[in-house]
Amino acid sequence: MTLRFANLLSELKRTDSFRELHPLSGRKGCRITYNGRELLNLTSNDYLGIGSDSELHQRFFSTITRDEIPDTFGLGSTSSRLLCGDRRIFHELEHTIARRYGFPACLFYNSGYHANIGILPSLLTRKDLILSDKLNHASIHDGIRLARADCKRFRHCDYEHLEQLLTKHRGGYENAVIVTESVFSMDGDVADLQRLVRLKEKFDCTLYLDEAHAIGLYGPGALGQAEQQDVLHHIDLLVAPFGKAPGSMGALVLCTKEIRQVLIxxxxxLIFTTALPPIVASWNLFVFNHMLTLQKKRDHLNHISTLLRNDLRNHGLKTKGTTNIVPVVIGDNLLTVTAARRMQELGYYILPVRPPTVPKGSSRFRLSLTADMQENDIRGIAPCLAMIINGQTTKPQEQTVP
Structure with missing residues (x-):
């Protein structure tokens, strides 16, 4: 067994696929301290800067009262929700979210991963069919593997391919579920939800939507792309994780009352894990109400994301998408690893993204912009990347982090 693991690690290193943990400290807005140096953090999912907003945290902590500890602000639940780990604050959060989204019911999971591996296996049988976007998140793929249903994957955002699969296979199954993210985490592009709704209705399907990278950023109520694209009430199962823009953890699934009871x-x-601490649900409720006030931050984030994407293209670099997730596709593992290390030397905290996170041959940087960045912070990224990736020898002047 030991030899097997040694060979596995050796192969990972040989193919430049080896990964390590990177302890960070000194978090100050969009900057972190790594190896004793302050770097611009281009890897964070704290899209609105909520997770690093010390003033907002102080406002939340000021609401804590002694008589509400441990039920509302406790640091541990010590049991699953079906035993003695349930709390009123979980139900208050669920009712608030369901009411705001206009859904009959809502259920709180410990994370987006827990939700995605827990929902489909609970609802589907061998008589059912799953149709999944090929670039859906790993947690969705894991949930599909745990489900007993058959699965067909359609090419990324290729809805003609999806329709072909539905035409060919839908009639052979009792139920069919179309599964997609709204904003895709590695390409930064957006699903056409109106097109998916039309296919759902045409073929009598259920539509499952993961809004992990959209909640807080889109729509007049900051509810995500389903609200932005005006299809919110056509979604059957909507997963809303709180680990990205809301700056917290946990995930809520919006659904019918009957589905909520089935999931419970x-x-x-959900059943076989200790519930999250009550203070997390309290923070989620606090943040959810706060996100409505952040339209200026959302507008600014969209502005700097567009600037960076255009700047990358002007420097001859390959990028995709339309959101604050700005990929730079490099391809080769070793070049990606080497370029990441060089960018860190120049003051930018960037990590290489390699297979199996992305398809083979598409290693990349996933530049993740946050609303607490300014134009001056991102101005040097494109020229520095172009210098490194294209093998230039002359360093652009004044292009390191200000």
């Missing part, structure tokens, strides 16, 4: 009774990812 059948979802192993």
């Amino acid at each position: 009774n059948k979802s192993r990812a």
